[in-house]
Amino acid sequence: MTNVLLPGATIGIIGAGQLGKMLAQSAQKMGYRVAMYDPNPQSCGFAVANSYTVADFSDHDQLLAFVQSVDVVTYEFENIDGTLLDRLAANSYLPQGTHLLLTSQDRLKEKNWLNAIGVPTVSFRGIYSKEDLSREDRGVLKTTRWGYDGKGQFLLDGQADWDAIEASLAKQPLILEAFCEFAYEVSVIVARDLQGAVKVFPPSVNEHIHGVLCTSLVTGDFDAAVLAKIVDQATVIAEAGHLVGVCGIEFFVTQDGDIVANELAPRPHNSGHYSMEGCNVSQFDQHILAITGRPIRDIYLWEDSLMVNILGQHMPQIEAVIEAFPEAMVHVYDKGEAKEQRKMGHFTLTQAGVSEVLRSDFLQAWRQLF
Amino acid sequence: MTNVLLPGATIGIIGAGQLGKMLAQSAQKMGYRVAMYDPNPQSCGFAVANSYTVADFSDHDQLLAFVQSVDVVTYEFENIDGTLLDRLAANSYLPQGTHLLLTSQDRLKEKNWLNAIGVPTVSFRGIYSKEDLSREDRGVLKTTRWGYDGKGQFLLDGQADWDAIEASLAKQPLILEAFCEFAYEVSVIVARDLQGAVKVFPPSVNEHIHGVLCTSLVTGDFDAAVLAKIVDQATVIAEAGHLVGVCGIEFFVTQDGDIVANELAPRPHNSGHYSMEGCNVSQFDQHILAITGRPIRDIYLWEDSLMVNILGQHMPQIEAVIEAFPEAMVHVYDKGEAKEQRKMGHFTLTQAGVSEVLRSDFLQAWRQLF
Numbered sequence A, B: 001m002t003n004v005l006l007p008g009a010t011i012g013i014i015g016a017g018q019l020g021k022m023l024a025q026s027a028q029k030m031g032y033r034v035a036m037y038d039p040n041p042q043s044c045g046f047a048v049a050n051s052y053t054v055a056d057f058s059d060h061d062q063l064l065a066f067v068q069s070v071d072v073v074t075y076e077f078e079n080i081d082g083t084l085l086d087r088l089a090a091n092s093y094l095p096q097g098t099h100l101l102l103t104s105q106d107r108l109k110e111k112n113w114l115n116a117i118g119v120p121t122v123s124f125r126g127i128y129s130k131e132d133l134s135r136e137d138r139g140v141l142k143t144t145r146w147g148y149d150g151k152g153q154f155l156l157d158g159q160a161d162w163d164a165i166e167a168s169l170a171k172q173p174l175i176l177e178a179f180c181e182f183a184y185e186v187s188v189i190v191a192r193d194l195q196g197a198v199k200v201f202p203p204s205v206n207e208h209i210h211g212v213l214c215t216s217l218v219t220g221d222f223d224a225a226v227l228a229k230i231v232d233q234a235t236v237i238a239e240a241g242h243l244v245g246v247c248g249i250e251f252f253v254t255q256d257g258d259i260v261a262n263e264l265a266p267r268p269h270n271s272g273h274y275s276m277e278g279c280n281v282s283q284f285d286q287h288i289l290a291i292t293g294r295p296i297r298d299i300y301l302w303e304d305s306l307m308v309n310i311l312g313q314h315m316p317q318i319e320a321v322i323e324a325f326p327e328a329m330v331h332v333y334d335k336g337e338a339k340e341q342r343k344m345g346h347f348t349l350t351q352a353g354v355s356e357v358l359r360s361d362f363l364q365a366w367r368q369l370f
Helices: A018-029 A060-068 A082-089 A099-104 A107-116 A162-169 A224-240 A283-291 A312-324 A354-359 A361-368 B018-029 B060-068 B082-089 B099-104 B107-116 B162-171 B224-240 B283-291 B312-324 B354-359 B361-368
Strands: A010-014 A033-038 A051-054 A072-075 A124-127 A139-143 A153-156 A174-177 A182-192 A198-200 A204-209 A212-218 A245-254 A259-265 A305-311 A329-332 A343-350 B010-014 B033-038 B051-054 B072-075 B124-127 B139-143 B153-156 B174-177 B182-192 B198-200 B204-209 B212-218 B245-254 B259-265 B305-311 B329-332 B343-350
Touching: A010 A018, A010 A060, A018 A033, A018 A283, A018 B018, A033 A060, A051 A060, A060 A082, A072 A082, A072 A283, A082 A099, A099 A107, A099 A259, A107 A124, A107 A174, A107 A259, A153 A162, A162 A174, A182 A224, A182 A259, A182 A283, A198 A224, A212 A354, A212 A361, A224 A245, A224 A259, A245 A283, A305 A312, A305 A354, A312 A329, A312 A343, A312 A361, A343 A354, A354 A361, B010 B018, B010 B060, B018 B033, B018 B283, B033 B060, B051 B060, B060 B082, B072 B082, B072 B283, B082 B099, B099 B107, B099 B259, B107 B124, B107 B174, B107 B259, B139 B162, B153 B162, B162 B174, B182 B224, B182 B259, B182 B283, B198 B224, B212 B354, B212 B361, B224 B245, B224 B259, B245 B283, B305 B312, B305 B354, B312 B329, B312 B343, B312 B361, B343 B354, B354 B361
Parallel strands: A010 A033, A010 A072, A033 A051, B010 B033, B010 B072, B033 B051
Antiparallel strands: A124 A174, A139 A153, A139 A174, A182 A198, A182 A204, A182 A245, A204 A212, A212 A305, A245 A259, A305 A343, A329 A343, B124 B174, B139 B153, B139 B174, B182 B198, B182 B204, B182 B245, B204 B212, B212 B305, B245 B259, B305 B343, B329 B343
């Protein structure tokens, strides 16, 4: 095997939030050493890292020193300056590449690229000034960059806050996306290795509340026709995007079983956390295997799985979760201050019939806190 | 729930070898912080610990400061002075207890205790001076303390090295154990929580070479009658030993399907590593749940599993393992110098029919290096 980095090599991870921490734990289990880079000195990944650097994501010199000090570089944080990362890539080993990152950082670019490779999206158009909009426009207006977890979005439903939209437009272009009358939202984690093998994790049906992922449900009885389309489109994206590692992809599924791609996250994704308990190999394991040049593994779902996010306001309920779901694996990221709406952990249940839990009083109360 | 330590609490682990590292990773996944204590500054657990102390296992003052600095104490290293640990237990929170440790540290005490609680062992007697032995004695002569991985054992087969035996006797008493005509060796990990619940992991059939564990095979078709005896005896040991956490127990299984207990390891055990991939919950997870006062979980075997140890002399073969078994999870502990016979890692395969791998040319060559 060429380009295989053996255990003992050091993996540099840009971003040391919970995704970085879980990547680090996977890498260290396999015998790799982990160096992490993040501007936040309280980053939860630092506690497990072999070494770390506290510096800004825009600090070219520090980033350059960091990427040159490790055997392979990866990133878990998608809002890093892609152009800077491209320059760094020329001076280090970054098999994950920057193609999908640079594409997905701009929603307009992302949707144009998806359409160009034959992946359907909702209809959309770029909004560069207020003249590009009329009061009759309907849809979802989003910032083209730096938005996540529902931030930077405006609903054009006849009651929009036009002052806020104009203020946002003054900072960056927006994208107007048509409403999608979807039946449900799914996401999928696709993995691709240096040898070109593509493996797709079982898709999860997601429930967002106020733009933040609340639950991901993965069952073995997922609609076969929809699954085939998802696997097909995810494979197209992984190959056209020269993916090495894992990428999360969100789709809307219409009443007719058609799928439209919503957005890409060129890194491990919250909706794939269930794979740590539900599958024979986790999204973090696959990512580490891929970026170290090792073959990624076939993926099996052991059992139907449900993942539920734990936000800052849920933290006083941790003991209640343990009591209510003694069979759950409760992950807590140890991120410090439990701010409202901040992702502090998640818990996963793997058992037949786990979808029933979605209808439990416990989950209903959990949603009320979202 | 009383006595539940919630995520954010700090777990102090005495011993920072691979067992400590894997315990730490499990604890950190759940949001606990981990402080580790080991005399070896290169301990592999230190790389992932939130904090660590380098000091001798016999350093009372350092140990006392350590155990008092954490919310709960556990140990992964069984050759610590149990009497000292008992004194420390009085000044800290050590739910794991010292009963099983103090019992298992002395092979004579261990076998007497097992017999006393109704668990059969091979016949044995204590050897305190050379007058207690005759040249006609047959069996295995072992040091009563500090032996592991086959160290400190003499075969009384008519060709024993009597000078070495006398030298050993000068240092400590020995135990003479009858040969056991066993059909196979198994071990089992038993877990017990503070509420008294006992759960037993599926037993593994073990293959030792030169006294060191080479392979552990766990299959769903294990003999039901033998399994019932193992679960029964393991439960007796867990309850009589006031276990909180996990304990490894080795048994011999005779041709008639009878079992005799061989030895105890009151902590996670090498033969239970398969549980990380093969089961819904690992031995490390169960241990952390138990010592933090949380209920341990029901245990399911997802798939037949084979674990193979990687010793120092196997390290140049890591790339060959990756090529031969792309579906394996290869764990490397990152312990530094790859000394002959030193446990440096292991790999686990989880798939139906995995027992076939035991007959492969690859495993045959692997055994040759043991």
